[in-house]
Amino acid sequence: MYLRCWLALLLALVPATLSTKPGLKIKLTEKGLEYGKSQSIAALQQKLKSIKIPDISGSWKVLHIGVVKYRLSNMQIVNIGLPKTEVDLVPGSAVRLSISNTFISLHGNWKIKYLHYMKNSGSFDLNVNKLTITTDIAIKSDETGRPAVSTVSCGATVGSLTIKFHGGASWLYNLIKDVLENKARKELQKQICPLVTEAVSDLNPQLKTLNVLAKVDQYAEIEYSMVSSPTISNSSVELSLKGEFYNIGKHQEPPFSPADFSLPPQIDRMLYIGVSVFTANSAAFVYNKAGALSLYITDDMIPQGSPFRLNTKTFGIFIPQIAKQFPGLMMKLLVKTVKDPIITFQPNNVTVQATATVTAYAIQPNATLAPLFVLNLETSVSAHVFVSGMSLAGDVALNKINLTLATSYVGDFQFKPLDNMFQMVLKVVVIPKLNAQLGKGHPLPTFGKTKLVNTQLQVLKDYMLIGTDVQFTG
Numbered sequence: 001m002y003l004r005c006w007l008a009l010l011l012a013l014v015p016a017t018l019s020t021k022p023g024l025k026i027k028l029t030e031k032g033l034e035y036g037k038s039q040s041i042a043a044l045q046q047k048l049k050s051i052k053i054p055d056i057s058g059s060w061k062v063l064h065i066g067v068v069k070y071r072l073s074n075m076q077i078v079n080i081g082l083p084k085t086e087v088d089l090v091p092g093s094a095v096r097l098s099i100s101n102t103f104i105s106l107h108g109n110w111k112i113k114y115l116h117y118m119k120n121s122g123s124f125d126l127n128v129n130k131l132t133i134t135t136d137i138a139i140k141s142d143e144t145g146r147p148a149v150s151t152v153s154c155g156a157t158v159g160s161l162t163i164k165f166h167g168g169a170s171w172l173y174n175l176i177k178d179v180l181e182n183k184a185r186k187e188l189q190k191q192i193c194p195l196v197t198e199a200v201s202d203l204n205p206q207l208k209t210l211n212v213l214a215k216v217d218q219y220a221e222i223e224y225s226m227v228s229s230p231t232i233s234n235s236s237v238e239l240s241l242k243g244e245f246y247n248i249g250k251h252q253e254p255p256f257s258p259a260d261f262s263l264p265p266q267i268d269r270m271l272y273i274g275v276s277v278f279t280a281n282s283a284a285f286v287y288n289k290a291g292a293l294s295l296y297i298t299d300d301m302i303p304q305g306s307p308f309r310l311n312t313k314t315f316g317i318f319i320p321q322i323a324k325q326f327p328g329l330m331m332k333l334l335v336k337t338v339k340d341p342i343i344t345f346q347p348n349n350v351t352v353q354a355t356a357t358v359t360a361y362a363i364q365p366n367a368t369l370a371p372l373f374v375l376n377l378e379t380s381v382s383a384h385v386f387v388s389g390m391s392l393a394g395d396v397a398l399n400k401i402n403l404t405l406a407t408s409y410v411g412d413f414q415f416k417p418l419d420n421m422f423q424m425v426l427k428v429v430v431i432p433k434l435n436a437q438l439g440k441g442h443p444l445p446t447f448g449k450t451k452l453v454n455t456q457l458q459v460l461k462d463y464m465l466i467g468t469d470v471q472f473t474g
Contacts, residue, residue: 021259028270092232096134135196216245261274319413335358352396358403
């Protein structure tokens with residue numbers, strides 16, 4: 001189970017959509033591989049316990065006795081140990097699993113027949129020591145864009161094998177023990193590599209269940225497909241992923257592409273995830289295209305204690321003609337982006353620049369909307385990004401706004417006095433609504449029952465870096 005989960009962690013993000021540049025990168029360090037190795041020992045032991053040595057029978061000519069017919073049967077593993085297990089990286093090609101100094105103890109029964117009529121039986125103990133297994137595991141992707149693993153090579157060597165017979169004429173067995181030990185060694189070695197290959201192949205059905213498209217909400221999903229082969233170095237495995245938001249059911253590319261970025265040589269955590277500014281801006285493109293970046297604001301959304309009310313009386317203080325033409329009416333504002341927001345990452349700073357319009361309406365007694373004016377709104381917000389569970393979440397704070405008059409349906413008026421009013425509307429209505437959505441986050445790549453611990457997030461130039469350790473939870 002642990003081996004399966006850990007290789008899933010290594011491979012869950014390796015489907016195959018070969019493109020150009022990644023929006024997201026993942027690096028598994030030696031520390032991560034070491035944790036995966038420690039978690040996999042129990043699974044390896046369990047798999048090796050399934051070794052079944054078939055009954056061994058035959059005959060052998062013994063001096064002064066003649067032909068001895070023998071049979072070893074009912075061989076069962078009673079103990080197994082993997083004191084030394086290593087996972088190494090073969091630069092550019094594979095992950096190498098090495099197991100050495102493995103010991104296996106078996107117990108079974110023996111029977112012999114000699115001198116035509118003499119029979120005897122008893123039990124025996126078979127001990128295998130210094131068993132060495134080495135296998136290289138290739139990381140590829142299947143035709144559906146999901147990860148697949150296969151055994152490239154495997155070798156198994158039994159260092160020593162001894163049999164001790166108990167009961168009956170075991171002294172006679174000891175005369176031919178060299179023959180029996182050689183046969184048992186060959187039978188054992190024949191089974192080990194097929195079992196290892198089977199253990200690796202057992203991962204693929206689970207990996208096929210991984211969804212390379214992670215749903216964010218009713219508007220968007222994010223794709224975590226591979227854009228190039230994994231980069232395997234002496235110290236890490238690096239995966240280059242698409243990391244791009246799309247409208248659900250409609251994958252349209254934005255009018256911009258990912259820029260090159262490289263993960264720093266940090267190794268303190270098991271796993272590093274680099275999320276580029278391209279990923280963030282692809283989200284802005286998707287939500288703007290879906291029409292999700294618009295909001296109607298009504299008076300019931302304004303805090304009760306606020307002296308500012310969303311009605312023609314309040315606005316009439318600044319724009320007298322509104323109060324004259326539409327006396328005693330409630331109002332509604334429509335805040336709507338007119339182009340994709342632009343997100344920038346600088347060291348320790350995430351900034352979002354948005355261009356929107358604010359359209360003010362008077363709500364007529366028959367519920368129709370009478371347009372009053374349209375303002376152009378340029379706004380800047382600072383974002384705080386954090387990891388929440390298995391999601392990347394955030395919140396924003398208003399930096400500044402700039403208003404200009406686009407259209408007036410009530411004649412000329414001075415719009416600058418409205419600055420403070422609209423700053424308040426943004427701070428108490430729009431920003432909290434936005435933060436409620438950002439707080440839900442979008443899913444990071446997931447791989448079985450795991451959780452991220454000891455997580456640290458840094459904002460660097462053009463990408464953010466998440467360093468984290470991982471714990472398996474089941």
